[in-house]
Amino acid sequence: MWPSILGNFGEPLLYLLAFGYGFGRLVGDIGELPYMVFLASGIVCSNALTTASFESMYSAFTRMTQQQTWGSMLDAPLTVDDIVIGEICWSATKALMSGSAILVVAMLLGLVGGWQAVLALPMILLLGLCFGACAMVVTALSPSYDFFLYYFTLVMTPMVLLSGVFFPLDQLPSLVAQAAYLLPLAHGVEIVRPLMTGGWPSTVLPHMLVIIAYGGAGFWLSLYLLRRRLAS
Amino acid sequence: MDANVVSETATTVIHGHGLRKQYRQHEAVRGVDLSVRRGECFGLLGPNGAGKTTLLRMLLGLTEPTAGELTVLGCPIPAQARRARERIGVVPQLDNLDPDFTVRENLATYASYFGLKASDIAPRIDELLAFARLQDKASAPIPALSGGMKRRLSLARALINEPELVVLDEPTTGLDPQARQHIWLRLLQLLDQGRTLILTTHYMEEAERLCDRLAIIDAGQMVACDSPRALVAQHIERHVFELRGRDVGIWRERGAELASRHEEVGDTLLLYSNDADRLHQALNDHGTQRYWHRPGNLEDVFLKLTGRDLRD
Numbered sequence: 001m002w003p004s005i006l007g008n009f010g011e012p013l014l015y016l017l018a019f020g021y022g023f024g025r026l027v028g029d030i031g032e033l034p035y036m037v038f039l040a041s042g043i044v045c046s047n048a049l050t051t052a053s054f055e056s057m058y059s060a061f062t063r064m065t066q067q068q069t070w071g072s073m074l075d076a077p078l079t080v081d082d083i084v085i086g087e088i089c090w091s092a093t094k095a096l097m098s099g100s101a102i103l104v105v106a107m108l109l110g111l112v113g114g115w116q117a118v119l120a121l122p123m124i125l126l127l128g129l130c131f132g133a134c135a136m137v138v139t140a141l142s143p144s145y146d147f148f149l150y151y152f153t154l155v156m157t158p159m160v161l162l163s164g165v166f167f168p169l170d171q172l173p174s175l176v177a178q179a180a181y182l183l184p185l186a187h188g189v190e191i192v193r194p195l196m197t198g199g200w201p202s203t204v205l206p207h208m209l210v211i212i213a214y215g216g217a218g219f220w221l222s223l224y225l226l227r228r229r230l231a232s
Numbered sequence: 233m234d235a236n237v238v239s240e241t242a243t244t245v246i247h248g249h250g251l252r253k254q255y256r257q258h259e260a261v262r263g264v265d266l267s268v269r270r271g272e273c274f275g276l277l278g279p280n281g282a283g284k285t286t287l288l289r290m291l292l293g294l295t296e297p298t299a300g301e302l303t304v305l306g307c308p309i310p311a312q313a314r315r316a317r318e319r320i321g322v323v324p325q326l327d328n329l330d331p332d333f334t335v336r337e338n339l340a341t342y343a344s345y346f347g348l349k350a351s352d353i354a355p356r357i358d359e360l361l362a363f364a365r366l367q368d369k370a371s372a373p374i375p376a377l378s379g380g381m382k383r384r385l386s387l388a389r390a391l392i393n394e395p396e397l398v399v400l401d402e403p404t405t406g407l408d409p410q411a412r413q414h415i416w417l418r419l420l421q422l423l424d425q426g427r428t429l430i431l432t433t434h435y436m437e438e439a440e441r442l443c444d445r446l447a448i449i450d451a452g453q454m455v456a457c458d459s460p461r462a463l464v465a466q467h468i469e470r471h472v473f474e475l476r477g478r479d480v481g482i483w484r485e486r487g488a489e490l491a492s493r494h495e496e497v498g499d500t501l502l503l504y505s506n507d508a509d510r511l512h513q514a515l516n517d518h519g520t521q522r523y524w525h526r527p528g529n530l531e532d533v534f535l536k537l538t539g540r541d542l543r544d
Contacts, residue, residue: 067328068324069330071324072329072389074294075294075322077317077347079314231294231295231296232255
């Protein structure tokens with residue numbers, strides 16, 4: 001319980017404070033935003049990615065293999081589909097819990113621009129569902145815990161670095177910036193950042209559709225793979 | 233539902249016909265017919281890799297048979313496996329209790345998988361804690377339990393939904409004699425309550441003591457199915473003499489004359505006979521030959537039907 005709270009809440013907070021204060025002095029403002037304010041909204045989104053992914057990979061994998069919790073559920077009148085839905089919802093719930101905590105801290109630090117920041121919460125939940133479902137595909141394919149490092153290094157870290165969490169996308173070559181929009185995190189940032197800085201996103205639906213598409217595809221694929229893996 | 237089906241399900245709890253399971257490389261179950269009657273304890277006996285666990289998974293609808301028909305508690309499997317599992321309790325081969333929860337929380341959580349509410353189920357949990365003699369451990373975390381306690385809790389957990397059928401995969405493997413005796417008593421109690429049990433085991437005395445009928449499974453096929461007593465009577469002579477020592481060589485030929493069947497296993501000579509007196513006399517006349525006389529048992533049947541080769 002406590003280790004997981006520390007990981008899900010403490011780590012992003014450290015990033016926010018260290019980067020915000022340390023880096024912020026060097027960087028100054030980004031557009032009209034102080035760096036710390038810019039960063040806070042990015043961290044809220046990337047935290048949804050890491051929290052939901054971690055839960056869907058390490059914790060779910062432990063329940064599937066080591067603890068055989070899924071096995072005991074399948075002996076009861078539950079199905080693989082029930083379990084996958086439950087796991088993804090739990091991943092999203094954890095993302096929402098730690099996201100809310102970070103939002104509160106950001107607010108106390110004066111990094112939030114207006115009441116509409118509350119609307120970031122449903123977006124965090126949606127991002128949690130999306131990333132929880134995508135990570136579940138990795139879990140379905142994984143032979144061991146080591147396998148998750150591929151996803152961390154090859155997918156998650158590049159996505160965090162290229163989605164406008166730490167610096168604006170227009171700093172990147174335009175081809176790379178465009179490529180970033182093929183991934184869901186950049187779309188989350190596009191919605192959450194204006195909400196947390198007192199403004200309104202110019203477009204919402206197209207961004208949400210990308211996130212929903214990734215989540216839907218991840219959900220469908222992980223269901224297919226886990227049904228096969230667990231039915232043998 | 234027509235009358236025919238009703239009368240069949242009233243006496244037959246599991247009905248399987250021509251069950252097969254083909255994996256990529258090998259066929260784990262190769263045409264098994266299975267019929268388990270209401271209220272009986274049915275045993276599945278077989279060496280490792282014989283297909284016992286695959287068969288159990290099939291009954292629960294967790295492994296889809298490649299061919300064959302299967303009905304459990306009147307539900308076609310796997311089509312209505314979920315409905316069937318609402319009325320089945322499962323004790324898995326390896327304990328999969330949730331280590332993050334206490335004993336009581338484990339039971340309450342498992343009840344929720346059946347749609348039972350924690351508040352409604354509280355008296356049932358107390359009953360089950362008493363049944364498993366874990367009243368004092370209700371708030372203990374799982375890692376603090378001994379192997380025997382975990383097994384008792386697994387059994388209690390399997391009963392949370394008042395199941396008509398209880399499926400047990402090697403229920404007493406790895407337990408000390410006291411814990412095993414306790415589990416046996418509890419299983420007999422479940423039979424008295426009219427529940428049907430189906431269990432796999434490697435222990436012959438467990439099968440002999442508990443099972444009304446048992447099936448011996450080898451290489452995915454059922455090689456025999458009857459009551460333990462009938463199996464012994466059918467396959468093994470009444471008396472078995474086990475001879476060991478340097479003089480065993482002499483008895484190879486004499487034994488073959490006196491006994492109806494003989495077999496050499498390592499440096500032990502086994503003589504099987506329905507007439508113990510002649511063998512006793514001959515062996516005692518010889519004087520120096522050490523031997524052990526015992527009745528034919530289920531292990532003899534098992535080894536005769538499945539062979540003595542090691543299974544890995």
